[in-house]
Amino acid sequence: MAASSALSNPTFTSSPTRHHHHHSLCPLSSIKLPNSSKQPFKPLISHPPPPCHQPQRATATATPTTSTSSTTSFHGLCYVVGDNIDTDQIIPAEYLTLVPSKPDEYKKLGSYALIGLPSSHQTRFIDPGESTSKYSILIAGDNFGCGSSREHAPVALGAAGVAAVVAESYARIFFRNSVATGEVYPLESEVRVCEECKTGDVVTIELGESRLVNHTTGKEYVMKPIGDAGPVIEAGGIFAYARKTGMIPLQSS
Amino acid sequence: MASSAIASNSTSFINQKDVGLSAFSSQPSFLIQNSRRRISKKIVSVMAPQQSERKPSTTGSVKNAMTMTEKIFARASEKPQLSPGENVWVNVDILMTHDVCGPGSIGIFKREFGQNAKVWDREKIVIIPDHYIFTTDERANRNVDILRDFCNEQNIKYFYDIKDLGNFKANPDYKGVCHVALAQEGHCRPGEVLLGTDSHTCTAGAFGQFATGIGNTDAGFVLGAGKLLLKVPPTLRFVMDGEMPNYLLAKDLILQIIGEISVSGATYKSMEFVGSTVESLTMEERMTLCNMVVEAGGKNGIVPADSTTHKYLADKTSLPYEPVYSDDRARFLSEYRFDVSKLEPLVAKPHSPDNRALARECKDVKIDRVYIGSCTGGKTEDFLAAAEVFLASGKKVKVPTFLVPATQKVWMDVYSLPVPGSGGKTCSQIFEEAGCDTPASPSCGACLGGPKDTYARMNEAQASFDVYIVFFLLVCVSTTNRNFPGRMGHKEGQIYLASPYTAAASALTGFVTDPREFLQ
Numbered sequence: 001m002a003a004s005s006a007l008s009n010p011t012f013t014s015s016p017t018r019h020h021h022h023h024s025l026c027p028l029s030s031i032k033l034p035n036s037s038k039q040p041f042k043p044l045i046s047h048p049p050p051p052c053h054q055p056q057r058a059t060a061t062a063t064p065t066t067s068t069s070s071t072t073s074f075h076g077l078c079y080v081v082g083d084n085i086d087t088d089q090i091i092p093a094e095y096l097t098l099v100p101s102k103p104d105e106y107k108k109l110g111s112y113a114l115i116g117l118p119s120s121h122q123t124r125f126i127d128p129g130e131s132t133s134k135y136s137i138l139i140a141g142d143n144f145g146c147g148s149s150r151e152h153a154p155v156a157l158g159a160a161g162v163a164a165v166v167a168e169s170y171a172r173i174f175f176r177n178s179v180a181t182g183e184v185y186p187l188e189s190e191v192r193v194c195e196e197c198k199t200g201d202v203v204t205i206e207l208g209e210s211r212l213v214n215h216t217t218g219k220e221y222v223m224k225p226i227g228d229a230g231p232v233i234e235a236g237g238i239f240a241y242a243r244k245t246g247m248i249p250l251q252s253s
Numbered sequence: 254m255a256s257s258a259i260a261s262n263s264t265s266f267i268n269q270k271d272v273g274l275s276a277f278s279s280q281p282s283f284l285i286q287n288s289r290r291r292i293s294k295k296i297v298s299v300m301a302p303q304q305s306e307r308k309p310s311t312t313g314s315v316k317n318a319m320t321m322t323e324k325i326f327a328r329a330s331e332k333p334q335l336s337p338g339e340n341v342w343v344n345v346d347i348l349m350t351h352d353v354c355g356p357g358s359i360g361i362f363k364r365e366f367g368q369n370a371k372v373w374d375r376e377k378i379v380i381i382p383d384h385y386i387f388t389t390d391e392r393a394n395r396n397v398d399i400l401r402d403f404c405n406e407q408n409i410k411y412f413y414d415i416k417d418l419g420n421f422k423a424n425p426d427y428k429g430v431c432h433v434a435l436a437q438e439g440h441c442r443p444g445e446v447l448l449g450t451d452s453h454t455c456t457a458g459a460f461g462q463f464a465t466g467i468g469n470t471d472a473g474f475v476l477g478a479g480k481l482l483l484k485v486p487p488t489l490r491f492v493m494d495g496e497m498p499n500y501l502l503a504k505d506l507i508l509q510i511i512g513e514i515s516v517s518g519a520t521y522k523s524m525e526f527v528g529s530t531v532e533s534l535t536m537e538e539r540m541t542l543c544n545m546v547v548e549a550g551g552k553n554g555i556v557p558a559d560s561t562t563h564k565y566l567a568d569k570t571s572l573p574y575e576p577v578y579s580d581d582r583a584r585f586l587s588e589y590r591f592d593v594s595k596l597e598p599l600v601a602k603p604h605s606p607d608n609r610a611l612a613r614e615c616k617d618v619k620i621d622r623v624y625i626g627s628c629t630g631g632k633t634e635d636f637l638a639a640a641e642v643f644l645a646s647g648k649k650v651k652v653p654t655f656l657v658p659a660t661q662k663v664w665m666d667v668y669s670l671p672v673p674g675s676g677g678k679t680c681s682q683i684f685e686e687a688g689c690d691t692p693a694s695p696s697c698g699a700c701l702g703g704p705k706d707t708y709a710r711m712n713e714a715q716a717s718f719d720v721y722i723v724f725f726l727l728v729c730v731s732t733t734n735r736n737f738p739g740r741m742g743h744k745e746g747q748i749y750l751a752s753p754y755t756a757a758a759s760a761l762t763g764f765v766t767d768p769r770e771f772l773q
Contacts, residue, residue, distance in 0.1 A: 039530060084516055085604060086737040093701040093740075096353045097385060097392035099399075100469060118738045118745070143517040146550065147735060148701070149452040151357065151468030172521050172552055177468035228340055228484065234496025238474055238482065239365045247342060248478050251365070 037120075074163040074185070074205040076136030078214075079125055080197050081117070085140055086147030087174065089116035091156040093148075100155040107131065109152055110159025123199050125160070132161040137203050140167035141194040145174025151181060158183025164205055166212055166223060168192055179229045180238045187212075188224040196221075318582040321555050322489040322523040325463040325577055329446045337487035337586075345377065346445035346462075348475045352382040354450035354468070356399040361473030372407050373479030379411040379440055380404055381431040386696045387418055390704035394418070411438070421661065429660035429695030432456040432628040436540060437662050439569030443558035443576035448475060452547045452617035453628050453734065459539035461558035461564075461576050466547065486523045486552045487586040488579075489514075493528040500772045502638060503538035504630060504732065504752035506530075506591075507545045508599040512609025513589065520550030522586060530593045531556055536565040537634040542627045545734050548606040564621065598767050600730070601688040601750035604738050612755050615765035620728045622761040623650070624709055624741070625753055626657030626693075627700040630732020633666040635753040636692075640672045640680040642757035645771045649688035651663050651763035655709035656689055656699035664695050689760070700733040702742040711742035730759040 001029035071184070095112045098105040110132060126133045138157065144167035145153060154177050164185040165178070178186040187205065193212065197203065201216035205223075212221040226233060226237035242248045319327065323335050330341035350358050363370065363512040372378055380400050385393035397415065405414040413434060416429040428434035431455050435441055443461035447454065450472045457464035467481070475481050491510060494588075511518075524546045534542070534556075544553030558576035566574075625631065625639050636658065643650075659663040667680040675683060681692060690709075699709040711727050728747040733740075736748035751759065754768035761771065 086735070087256065088701070088735070088737050088740050093703055097390055097704065099356040099360060099396065101357050101364065116739045116744065134595065135697060143520070143550065146516055147452065147737060149450060149454075149466035149468055151450075151470060153675075169517065169520070171517070171550055173466055173468065173547075177470065180468060180474075182472035232482070238470060241482075242474065242478065247480070248366075248474075251367075 008028070024142055059075050072207040074137060074207075076140045076163070076203070077134055078137040078199065078201050078203045079114075079123075079135035080139045080194050080199045080201075081114075081121070081141070081144075082194060083141035083168075084143045084146055085117075087145060087150050087153040088147055089118075089245040090114055090145065090153040091150065092116040094222070095156075096150060096152055100152055106155065106159050109156040110161070113156040113160035113162070113166075130193055132159075134161075135199070136161050136163045137205065138165040138167075139194050139197050139203075140165060141192060142168045144168075144170050146171035149177070151177045154178040154181055154183040166205065168194065177231070179232055182233070182237045183185055185233075186229075187226070190222050190224060260611055274679050289629060314732045316425045318580040318584065320579045320583040320585065321461065321525060321557065321577050322463055322488055322553060323485055323583070324579075325444060325446060326483070326485045328444065328577070329402075329463070335485050337485050339485045339722065341485065342480050343446055343483045344480050345448055345475050346442070347377055347379060347435075347440050347447040348472065349379045349381060349431055349435060349440075349447065349449035349451070349454065350472055351380070351384055351451060352386070352393070352400060353384045354379060354472065355382075355403075356396050357469035358450055358472035358476060359399065359403050361470055362476040365473060365560070365608070370477055372409070372476050375408050376410045377479070378407075378409050378476065379413075379431075379435060379438075380409055380695060381428060381434050382415055383429055383431045383434070384697045384701070385703050385707070386415060387421070387694045387708065388704040390706070393704055411440070421664075425562050427661060429663070430628045430631065430697055432540070432544065433632055433659040433663065436460070436536065436565075437567060437569070437660060440510040442566065442570060442572060442574035443562060444574055446731055447486050448472070448481065453544050455546045455551065455554050456540050456544040456628055458543040458546070458554040459536060459556050460562055461556060463553055463555070464543075465553045478723065486521055488523040488525050488583075489519055489551075490525045490527065490585040490588045491591070492588060492637050493526065493530040493591045493593050495592045497530055497533060497593055498596070499706045500598060500767075500769045501593070501753060502752040502754055503534055503541040504545075504750075505596060505599050505755075506593065507542050507548075508601055508606070508609055508750065508752075509591065509596055510589070511549045511607045512599070512601070514549055514607075516548060516551045516605060516607045518607075519546060519552075520591055521552055522550075524549065524551045524554045524625035525585070526554065526556050528591075530560075530591075532559060534561075535634060536561060537632045540632070541629055541635075546608065582745060596754050597692060598752060598769070600755060600765060603736055603747040603749065606735060606750060608736075611767070612751065612758075612765060613767035613769075615749070616726065618749070618765040620652055620749070620759055620764060622652050622711075622727070623654045623756050624657070624699060624731040624733065625655065625756050626698050626709075627731075627733040628659060628697075629700075629734040630753050630756070631657055631659035631661050631663065631698075633670070635732060636663065636680045637669050637670065637672060639754040639757040640675075640683040641691075641760070642754055642768055643683050643687040644672060644675050644678075646687075646761050648761055649686075652760055654684075654687075654689040654757075654760040655699070656684060656692040657709065658692055658695045660695050664692060667692050677698075687727070687761075700731075701735075701740060707742075711746040711748075713743060730756050730765060734758050 098109050108148050166187045178184050204213040210223040232241045235244045327335045329343040382397045413426050413428040415424040417423040441457040441460040445462045447457045447464040448467050452466040454464050454466040539556045546554035602608040671677045693708050730749045732753050758766040758768040
């Protein structure tokens with residue numbers, strides 16, 4: 001088990017992971033850089049985060065590297081949903097007056113992420129009164145993100161603190177928007193991880209090894225390689241890729 | 254191997270090994286009554302691996318056989334030959350955006366290309382405010398202002414502006430629902446590439462072009478570059494033959510298909526519609542058909558251009574266009590055949606467009622309202638169809654019936670076109686006599702909920718008191734395209750998707766109703 005990331009810190013797995021000690025668990029939402037579609041998927045954990053008792057969003061920048069996928073991991077609590085979660089559930093239409101490219105409205109979008117989930121989802125994605133989520137990894141079934149083309153959907157998830165989604169399959173436009181914006185890393189599982197994981201489980205995603213580890217259950221899962229989206233993600237989004245391949249001129253300023 | 258697949262009959266079915274796709278289909282499926290809701294997940298592959306080059310010696314005379322969609326991609330990417338799975342830079346003929354996604358796309362364009370950057374072509378961008386128009390929501394109104402500022406700055410040729418929200422008719426440029434406006438204004442042309450920041454951009458495939466929805470970032474890119482990196486989709490072919498019964502509409506056909514293949518059955522794929530029934534459909538009906546391909550996960554829908562297409566376009570565009578057609582030996586992932594004469598009116602029950610059921614089997618479902626509108630079911634012919642049912646009945650509706658014409662032109666048609674067999678009455682007169690709500694200002698309306706003051710939005714679940722307290726959830730029969738939880742407003746609202754015939758019939762009885770109750 002090549003520990004390619006410094007985040008694979010044994011002290012996390014030995015801490016009480018079962019439900020009883022929820023508050024002493026030290027749930028860390030995934031370390032994430034402030035979002036910008038110019039630098040997606042570059043969170044690189046170069047040192048173990050400090051122990052804490054609150055969900056924390058680290059704002060310390062890590063050393064960016066040109067090749068990210070082999071050394072990136074995401075770690076945090078997962079939130080589990082089922083099949084066919086459409087974009088109206090991810091971000092209901094009434095919030096689409098918020099313009100994602102405006103920073104304050106971007107934040108507001110985050111506060112409404114997954115608010116459209118029916119009340120059958122008793123554990124809500126964002127706690128009342130909060131504007132970001134304590135869950136940094138979303139686990140889903142088939143056809144995640146179906147419905148509208150609204151880019152507000154991956155944006156809201158990213159703004160809320162989601163670093164990666166692990167779904168059985170994606171709807172096309174949502175996947176594309178995730179890659180284009182760099183807001184969430186869209187991964188595909190080989191099996192129905194949405195039936196094996198529960199909301200609140202502590203998980204780690206080792207990108208380089210395409211591996212999902214559920215520390216709470218002790219199980220590991222292989223994920224599918226990112227495929228054709230890889231070069232675009234590696235470059236840093238559609239604009240960076242286009243500049244790199246000479247399709248559009250480099251930015252002058 | 255490739256050559257043996259081609260040697261079989263004219264529409265060959267791709268075998269998984271032939272093109273190295275990790276997505277494959279089961280055997281060609283024929284009309285079955287009971288379709289499983291869950292289709293094998295093996296069909297849905299997000300990304301196919303890069304396809305290896307086919308050597309000319311293995312493909313022989315059919316090395317150029319392509320589907321319509323593949324041909325459009327080839328031409329738009331200036332390549333002689335393309336196969337599904339290839340990623341190519343595609344030149345865009347038309348980029349459309351609206352008030353919801355336009356501001357975000359503009360923000361990205363300016364951030365990436367520069368505050369003073371100019372769009373790639375001021376005549377190829379069509380900006381259509383339509384989603385949140387007739388509302389007091391300040392941000393919604395501001396978003397239309399953002400569009401206007403940008404259009405002024407860039408001298409955008411096609412901006413269908415609205416300033417006077419109190420009287421839509423006072424705005425000469427305003428159109429309404431983007432997908433219907435694009436068609437009515439002649440922006441949809443065979444063989445072209447049309448991208449829009451809206452999932453129902455696929456509607457334009459009715460004109461034999463490649464049309465699909467994209468997000469803000471992609472649109473921001475296209476605004477500056479005029480091209481986009483797209484993957485060539487494989488094509489599913491839907492052959493529909495047989496005479497269209499007089500109680501069936503294109504909405505029933507697409508609900509049939511979505512129920513057949515599920516909401517992810519066409520993910521990343523093109524859906525091509527051919528057959529004698531398709532050839533008999535009007536342009537608006539073809540638009541309805543292509544409109545909902547995204548509800549099956551489809552990347553685009555497409556109908557070959559023919560004399561119906563040319564006639565429709567004759568008075569709308571003077572730009573030249575060159576239609577393309579699938580080669581006889583083009584390869585399709587799967588082919589589905591339907592005998593349309595055997596189909597019956599359908600609904601999609603809550604909460605999924607693939608939750609297909611026969612309308613007549615839902616006749617015990619009591620409803621609270623009916624909504625006729627949207628790009629899917631708010632066009633001129635949709636209202637004529639609804640009027641036909643009200644006329645045949647002669648009675649009044651039993652539930653609030655909301656009518657939202659998609660565009661100014663549709664609104665005018667509703668108030669001026671005579672309904673066949675009515676002795677010269679207009680749709681509006683028939684609607685009034687039937688007790689429907691007055692046709693509203695044209696826009697997307699409540700199809701997607703929207704700001705809380707949107708006309709006909711589903712805002713509450715109702716409560717009814719009996720011996721025990723019983724909550725009845727708001728049930729709506731709608732000619733729109735999606736019925737996921739909360740789609741039209743309230744999360745617990747129950748939406749039954751249906752054709753305008755079925756919607757009108759249901760309004761008359763207060764229950765989900767098969768239109769044959771009135772049309773036969």
